[in-house]
Amino acid sequence: MKQTTDFLKMKERNEKIVMLTAYDYPSAKQAEQGGVDVILVGDSLGMVVLGYDSTIPVTLEDMIHHTKAVKRGAKDTFIVADMPFLTYHLSVKDTLQNAGRLIQETGAHAVKLEGADEVIEKITALTKAGIPVCAHLGLTPQSVGVLGGYKVQGKDALAAKKLLKDAKKCEEAGSFAVVLECVPKQLAEEVAKSVSIPVIGIGAGVAVDGQVLVYHDILGYGVERVPKFVKQYHSVNPFMIESIQAFTDDVRTGQFPEEKHTFTMKEQELKVLYG
Numbered sequence: 001m002k003q004t005t006d007f008l009k010m011k012e013r014n015e016k017i018v019m020l021t022a023y024d025y026p027s028a029k030q031a032e033q034g035g036v037d038v039i040l041v042g043d044s045l046g047m048v049v050l051g052y053d054s055t056i057p058v059t060l061e062d063m064i065h066h067t068k069a070v071k072r073g074a075k076d077t078f079i080v081a082d083m084p085f086l087t088y089h090l091s092v093k094d095t096l097q098n099a100g101r102l103i104q105e106t107g108a109h110a111v112k113l114e115g116a117d118e119v120i121e122k123i124t125a126l127t128k129a130g131i132p133v134c135a136h137l138g139l140t141p142q143s144v145g146v147l148g149g150y151k152v153q154g155k156d157a158l159a160a161k162k163l164l165k166d167a168k169k170c171e172e173a174g175s176f177a178v179v180l181e182c183v184p185k186q187l188a189e190e191v192a193k194s195v196s197i198p199v200i201g202i203g204a205g206v207a208v209d210g211q212v213l214v215y216h217d218i219l220g221y222g223v224e225r226v227p228k229f230v231k232q233y234h235s236v237n238p239f240m241i242e243s244i245q246a247f248t249d250d251v252r253t254g255q256f257p258e259e260k261h262t263f264t265m266k267e268q269e270l271k272v273l274y275g
Ligand code: KIV
Pocket: 021, 040, 041, 042, 043, 044, 045, 082, 179, 181, 202, 212, 213, 214
């Protein structure tokens, strides 16, 4: 299993880091079998698994529940779990308690927090307490209300400058990596060059140290539309729906179950039973 220090070495050696989300036992097992370096139990689970229209309703209990299942499916992969909305903003003490539970109760290896500013002191405290932190900058979905939608961030020079500073601060606070979401490729490249910790991009172009995407997006599983930055490798949805339709038809027409799906009682037992 790769660890935080390995990710730093990978950046030095110019080896790309592969991160994929997973939310339960089968997806985690598949991610591990598929050979990803890091599994992210993203709070995107609120949208792709639980059907909310943002990540805001996701609770710490939700994250713990799903991260436990992921851990059972991927015992040999580095697991990062998202800290959900408002679980790392009230105080350093609350943040430590919440992150502590997320790590201790699930077996995840690290947590991810969105933003800089007031979050920086939390990153420092968590790292000092022995909890590895992945930062998350650019488009930070838990702030969708403030950002006014899911839009590309850091497009103008001023915002770009702030983002570069924030990335530096995250590094100084002790983050072992930073996820950079939805920013122009030129800015992403500059961020990756200006920090020594790996920058894992999502909608941030190719000139960063790794890439992360959402499990359901790359597989076309239960998602209707995917963002521009997603590469969809398959669309498993139709296969799944067809399978369910075939089962439905089979039951209704009596074509299922067949003999091979059926248990039988021995003749002599039947004689005893009916005489
Ligand atoms: O929740 C999530 O899946 C994420 C990734 C998209 C980076 O935070």
